[in-house]
Amino acid sequence: MKKIVLSMLLASIGLIASESTVPYKSGLLLPPQADKIYAKECAHCHGKDGKQTSSAGLTNVSYAVIAGMDTAELAKTLKEYRGGIKSKDYGPLNKYGYGAVMISATKDLSWDEIDAVAKYINGLK
Numbered sequence: 001m002k003k004i005v006l007s008m009l010l011a012s013i014g015l016i017a018s019e020s021t022v023p024y025k026s027g028l029l030l031p032p033q034a035d036k037i038y039a040k041e042c043a044h045c046h047g048k049d050g051k052q053t054s055s056a057g058l059t060n061v062s063y064a065v066i067a068g069m070d071t072a073e074l075a076k077t078l079k080e081y082r083g084g085i086k087s088k089d090y091g092p093l094n095k096y097g098y099g100a101v102m103i104s105a106t107k108d109l110s111w112d113e114i115d116a117v118a119k120y121i122n123g124l125k
C-alpha cells in the first residue's frame with residue numbers, strides 16, 4: 001500500500017514538473033506566454049531582439065525596428081494586421097504592401113495574447 005501511495009505521489013510530481021515545460025502551442029487556453037509566442041511567431045522575421053527589418057524571401061520590403069515601440073501603438077498595429085472580431089473595428093493594415101504576411105502571423109492570437117506580446121516587444125532592448 002505504501003508503495004502505491006508513494007508511486008502515485010511521484011507520478012503527480014512528475015505531472016507538475018512536465019506541465020511547466022509544455023511547449024507553446026496556439027489555441028490552448030493558457031495565460032498568454034508572450035516570450036514563447038514571440039519566439040515562435042515573430043522572431044524569425046523581426047529578430048530575437050526585435051531589430052531585424054527584413055526577412056529571407058521578402059527582398060523588397062523593409063519594416064521598422066519594433067523593439068521598444070510604444071505598447072499601445074504595437075497592440076493597435078497588431079490588431080489592425082490581424083483584423084478585428086468585426087472587420088469594421090480594425091481595418092486590415094497594409095503599410096508596405098506585405099500586410100498578408102502579418103495576417104498569417106497574428107491570426108491565431110487572441111486580443112489578450114496580442115496585448116501581452118506588445119508589452120513584451122516594448123520591453124525588448
Ligand code: HEC
Binds near residue numbers: 037074096
Ligand atoms: C514571415 C515574416 C513575419 C513574421 C513571422 C512576422 N512579421 Fe511582422 N512584419 C513583417 C512584414 C513583411 C511587415 C510589413 C507589413 C506591411 O506591409 O505592412 C511586418 C510589420 C510588422 C509591424 C509594423 C512595423 C512597422 O514598420 O510599422 C509590427 C509591429 C510587426 N510586424 C510585429 C510582428 C509581431 C509581433 C509578430 C509575431 C506575432 C510578427 N510581426 C510576425 C514580417 C513578419
